[in-house]
Amino acid sequence: MTDTPSSSPTEHPHRYTAALAGLIEREWQERWETFGTFRVPNPGEQGFDGTRPKKYILDMFPYPSGVGLHVGHPLGYIATDICARYLRMTGHNVLHAMGFDAFGLPAEQYAVQTNQHPRTTTYNNIATMKSQLRRLGLGHDPRRGVATTDPAFYKWTQWIFLQIYNSWYDASVGKARPISELRAALQTGSIGTRSGRAWDELTDAERREEVDSRRLAYLAEVPVNWCPMLGTVLANEEVTAEGRSERGNFPVYKRPLKQWMMRITAYSDRLAADLSTLDWPEPIKLLQRNWIGRSEGADVEFSVHPPPGTRSGALTITVFTTRPDTLFGATYMVLSPEHPLVDSLIGSEPPAGFRAGVFPGYQDRMTPAEAVATYRAYAKSRTDDQRREAKDKTGCFTGSYAVNPVNGHRIPVFIADYVLMGYGTGAIMAVPGHDDRDHEFAAAFDLPVEKVVQPSGGEAPDGCFAEEGIACNSPPVGESPYTINGLATPEAKRHIIAALESAGAGRARTTYKLRDWLFSRQRYWGEPFPIVFDEAGVAHDLPESMLPVLLPELKDFRPESSEDPAAPVRTPLARASDWVNIELDLGDGPRRFTRETNTMPNWAGSCWYYLRYLDPENDSALCGTDAERYWMAGRAPGATTGDGRGVDLYVGGVEHAVLHLLYARFWHKVLYDLGHVSTIEPFQRLFNQGYIQGYAFTDARGAYVEASEVLLPDGTRAVENQDHPGPYSYNGRPVTREYGKMGKSLKNAVSPDEIASSYGCDTLRLYEMSMGPLEASKPWNTRDITGSFRFLQRVWRNLIDEQTGASRVSDIASSRETSRVLHKTILGVRRDMESLGYNTVVSKLIEFNNHLGSLPSVPLEAARALILMLAPLAPHISEELFRRVIGGSSSSLAFEPYPIGDPALAADDEIEIPVSIAGRPKHRIRVSPGLDAAALEAAAMADPKVRELIEGKTLKKVIVVPGKMVNLVLA
RNA sequence: GCCGAAGUGGCGGAAUGGCAGACGCGCCGGAUUCAAAAUCCGGUUCCCCCUAAAGGAGUGAGGGUUCAAGUCCCUCCUUCGGCACCA
Secondary structure (H helix, E strand, O other): OOOOOOOOOOOOOOOOOHHHHHHHHHHHHHHHHHHOOOOOOOOOOOOOOOOOOEEEEEEOOOOOOOOOOOOOOHHHHHHHHHHHHHHHHOOOEEEOOOOEOOOOHHHHHHHHHHOOOHHHHHHHHHHHHHHHHHHOOOOOOHHHOOEOOOHHHHHHHHHHHHHHHOEEEEOOOOEEEEHHHHHHHHHHOOOOOOOOOOHHHOOHHHHHHHHHOOEOEEEEEEEEEEEOOOOEEEOHHHEOOOOEEOOOOOEOEEEEEEEEEEOHHHHHHHHHHHHHHOEOOHHHHHHHHHHHOOEEEEEEEEEEEOOOOOOOOOOEEEEEEOOHHHHHHOOEEEEOOOOOOHHHHOOOOOOOOOOOEEOOOOOOOOOHHHHHHHHHHHHHHOOHHHHHHOOOOOEEEEEEEEEOOOOOOEEEEEEOOOOOOOOOOOEEEEOOOOOHHHHHHHHHHOOOOOOOEEOOOOOOOOOOOOOOOEEOOOOOOOOOOOOOOOOEHHHHHHHHHHHHHHHOOEEEEEEOOOOOEEOOEOOOOOOEOOEEEOOOOOEEEOOHHHOOOOOOOOOOOOOOOOOOOOOOOOOHHHHOHHHHEEEEEOOOOEEEEEEOOOEOOOHHHHOOHHHHOOOOOOOOOOOOHHHHHHHOOOOOOOOOOOOOOEEOEEEEOHHHOOHHHHHHHHHHHHHHHOOOOOOOOOEOEEEEOOOEEEEEEEOOOOOEEOHHHOEOOOOOEHHHOOOOOOOEEEOOEEEEEEEEEOOOOOOOOOOHHHHHHHHOHHHHHHHHHHOOOOOOOEEOOHHHHHHHHHHHHHHHHHHEOOOOOOEOOEOOOOOHHHHHHHHHHHHHHHHHHHOOOHHHHHHHHHHHHHHHHOOOOOEHHHHHHHHHHHOOOOHHHHHHHHHHHHOOOOOOHHHOOOOOOOHHHHOOOOEEEEEEEOOEEEEEEEEOOOOOHHHHHHHHHHOHHHHHHHOOOOEEEEEEEOOOEEEEEEO
């Protein structure tokens, strides 16, 4: 590690060195802990001051990894800590805490690797991480630091699951309601049964089916993403675009399995619509909107043309389209190969002038039945990867024709795998003139193309025109209710939909890409479900009194990992037979049950942890009403309204844009509907911090080598001089440099402990904030840290005598100049603090401190302001300076009022105004700051140099911006 | 392919449409010192130039709007991130 610049202790015994910084930091961390400085009382608790407004400042829930932190991890934590400290000093009650998201795959994998129980490794990791975080001086409320693996925590995760399980989405009012109300409504008939039969006529099993099929948490046999290497299923959101697992990058296969699902799709509309109320970065909102994938269109019914000599005429195929205005151009139809109607569609009609099959293995002699069977087998054999790579259109004719409802044309029906069963209705009307995919398919099959839309103000182009335009080529007015010639696309859509509705052939519909959330995992280290199955295999929810359902002890907790995608699925918990098989009395006497042996996914705990921070010790509710109303809704006890902002600032990485943030919003909305929380959204303001990146090095085989051991030609370490272009070597062998996100996998991690030991954590905090804007990704450069360290040294030296350790500050009045610099600094720093512009806060403080360094003696007023402004960023040195220089009785400056700037005192006596000729600055004049436009122009024209510049030329125009500039435009 | 973000000195970066390069790193020079470290002071976009003054060019490329563009608009290039036959 770098040697810290230091002086001999005898020369400067009280210089701010790494050793002194370490002493100060340890001492103040202990004091904060002893005094409970960052413990914040809840409403009703001793010390609570309801007159102060609240702020809830939150970091994304950290995962306690086994390998410790690198300097990239605390970037956001430092930022929220600075924010929280600033808000405390500006008169807010601040909730700022950090717990641990400790269930889940990585913890379990780490336990497997090190051959320990996940509980052991998890709690060890939490302890390690807590001490690393403590060393950074983060002002968290310690009693709120919950872990999802604590039974006292996951009791409430299970409780929330039961709330979701025991509710249904009432679309007529657009919210979740208790399942008991559904049962009552079905009974009275105010809600019809799915089967259309009366409730009284149904058997118990049928009634249960009616209810269960509407629950927000339900069991379903669905095609899931099965990852045999992880031995578990994954949610859609956990599978990458390449069809591999986000964790571990293992192959993922589709496979049908009975699993717990969450009906997040019921909330699609609200999840999309409420984004507009949030103060989030637009790209993140867009990411969520795209994931939800709302699209408006219509369902259109096509009746199947009965083949001559048959009597089956009642078959209709429903398609979804976003372009009902192109219905006149629908020249064929396509169903997904998995569509349930395919079997009944197989006919014997000959293809009328088009090719009946295009796919490997197709032969002209095949009957439609043979072709369909062969094609389905072919489509099934193709993996998602193969489908993505080969985009050539394949498919085959079913031997049937359908009728286009708007013009009665007879159009052939195909199956093709470019139509997905999982979206819309799994069937489309194909408009090759106005859809690129349909166009490609039509080209491959020699199908007719008809143009029914033209660009507004232009000829219809050759090929395919997929954009909006003007409808054309529909029948003349009066001949058809569907006539839309001349209408622009939006009007044409409306007209067609209305006509379809009155003809009973279709209706407006909105669909979503979002799928229901797969909520089961076949792992050990997760929350058990509060569900048991009776001997008939019927699921029963456990009463609240039986919570928590504790995770059983297991010697062998490993999942059954396999490379075979067809290997049987067995959960680790199924091996705990004493736990699985139980006798319970659920109200009708003791009966035998077996427990659900899946566990919940990692996301469960992180979906609601921010609510537990509010009231971590509550044993009778997930959090108390008063605490929830105060910290989330901003309602002080007794008040009837609040700001309803929820979490005021939520800082975390962009990688959670769709996963965590979508799931948590969903749970929060369910809890809101059921009356358990009082805000519609959990996180009002979201901020995505950037990544810290670094150079990484690969050897000849392309393997990463330890970046800290790579040398430059002169034998120095490459990390000490990142500007050096190389060549680089590792153990005497040449290596190549790359640039990427800091982390274990690139072997370029820098530990915060290492930096804190060499410079102190105040320097580390300051450096991380100086690197650039919080939201930007930026390269770590160890060499630059010294700048932040030297700044703190200069602050210390300006205020403390390095020989004696005594204060050098004198109780004298500030000069006019110092006062002006001081107030300018305060005003600027406050503005930047509000916008999280901590990089420019640091530079303003450096400038201010440099000014103080030029003075013979630092006035007390300036010293005090400097210390308090520095305190959120570098809290330890600031506490120590405050104690030594300002003194006073308080145990910490954490609640000292933040300096307030006075614009009058910040005003300059005289300012310099640039005078430009044709926009190019040529000269500067000194004027008093208050001059209006006319006076400023007069001052410029009176200046001898300006007169010289424009001499002999004609002035065409003069632009004057008071306080800014004068621009002279010459003819 | 579609969507999003970003391109500014040797490096990290700063700049409500109004003096481009604040602040820091590095580098150069000076003071201090027996010497060094540390510290302090000064300089540091590029070109022209012994130097300075004075010029000129300059924010990925090319156009445009404007008295004035790093900033707004259009086209393109590069890098990074997301999605991927979503009807």
